[in-house]
Amino acid sequence: AQSVTQLDSHVSVSEGTPVLLRCNYSSSYSPSLFWYVQHPNKGLQLLLKYTSAATLVKGINGFEAEFKKSETSFHLTKPSAHMSDAAEYFCVVTARGTGNQFYFGTGTSLTVIP
Amino acid sequence: GAGVSQSPSNKVTEKGKDVELRCDPISGHTALYWYRQSLGQGLEFLIYFQGNSAPDKSGLPSDRFSAERTGGSVSTLTIQRTQQEDSAVYLCASSLGGGSTDTQYFGPGTRLTVL
Numbered sequence: 533a534q535s536v537t538q539l540d541s542h543v544s545v546s547e548g549t550p551v552l553l554r555c556n557y558s559s560s561y562s563p564s565l566f567w568y569v570q571h572p573n574k575g576l577q578l579l580l581k582y583t584s585a586a587t588l589v590k591g592i593n594g595f596e597a598e599f600k601k602s603e604t605s606f607h608l609t610k611p612s613a614h615m616s617d618a619a620e621y622f623c624v625v626t627a628r629g630t631g632n633q634f635y636f637g638t639g640t641s642l643t644v645i646p
Numbered sequence: 647g648a649g650v651s652q653s654p655s656n657k658v659t660e661k662g663k664d665v666e667l668r669c670d671p672i673s674g675h676t677a678l679y680w681y682r683q684s685l686g687q688g689l690e691f692l693i694y695f696q697g698n699s700a701p702d703k704s705g706l707p708s709d710r711f712s713a714e715r716t717g718g719s720v721s722t723l724t725i726q727r728t729q730q731e732d733s734a735v736y737l738c739a740s741s742l743g744g745g746s747t748d749t750q751y752f753g754p755g756t757r758l759t760v761l
Binding site: 564566568574575576577578581583584622626627628633634635636637638639 | 702737739750751752755
């Protein structure tokens with residue numbers, strides 16, 4: 533079975549400080565992992581994805597994530613938060629042989645304090 | 647280029663009525679997915695179409711829900727005899743090949759409110 537757990541439902545950081553959004557996954561197969569962002573009243577936008585190539589994945593807007601198989605984690609980080617980063621973030625797992633449907637975490641709401 | 651589009655953007659209906667939600671995927675994408683985003687429930691998979699294969703309906707919550715994909719392109723999600731618990735944002739996504747490593751591109755969603 534495939535699932536993801538986003539460990540924090542809300543994260544609040546000051547502008548210019550680092551961002552860490554935590555995600556742990558469970559998968560019976562070699563997983564593909566994604567992070568999506570959803571700004572208020574906007575659609576889901578892909579930030580980055582891991583598909584069994586490099587374990588450190590760089591995405592848009594300065595975000596990156598590291599796949600750690602031993603820890604079953606795929607945490608999202610950014611060195612310096614911007615006000616525009618305030619949004620809902622979703623960690624997603626999928627795997628070959630599971631119908632290729634996405635299994636979403638429950639989301640982490642990021643607040644950036646000026 | 648054009649992304650995934652959905653219509654209507656908002657739909658308000660009365661309990662017991664039928665509704666149809668439409669999705670236009672990105673041109674050339676063979677895979678199409680429907681998801682539902684509910685408050686307190688997160689995002690849940692509903693149904694998956696891949697080319698001409700039989701759809702994966704494993705996520706449909708009841709037999710009141712059905713979906714079609716005509717000509718391998720446009721899809722319609724139909725909810726019959728709507729209930730208040732059907733209120734949610736219904737999201738459509740498409741991907742190029744439907745593989746597990748393929749990025750899914752999401753539409754803006756249809757917000758359904760059942761009174």
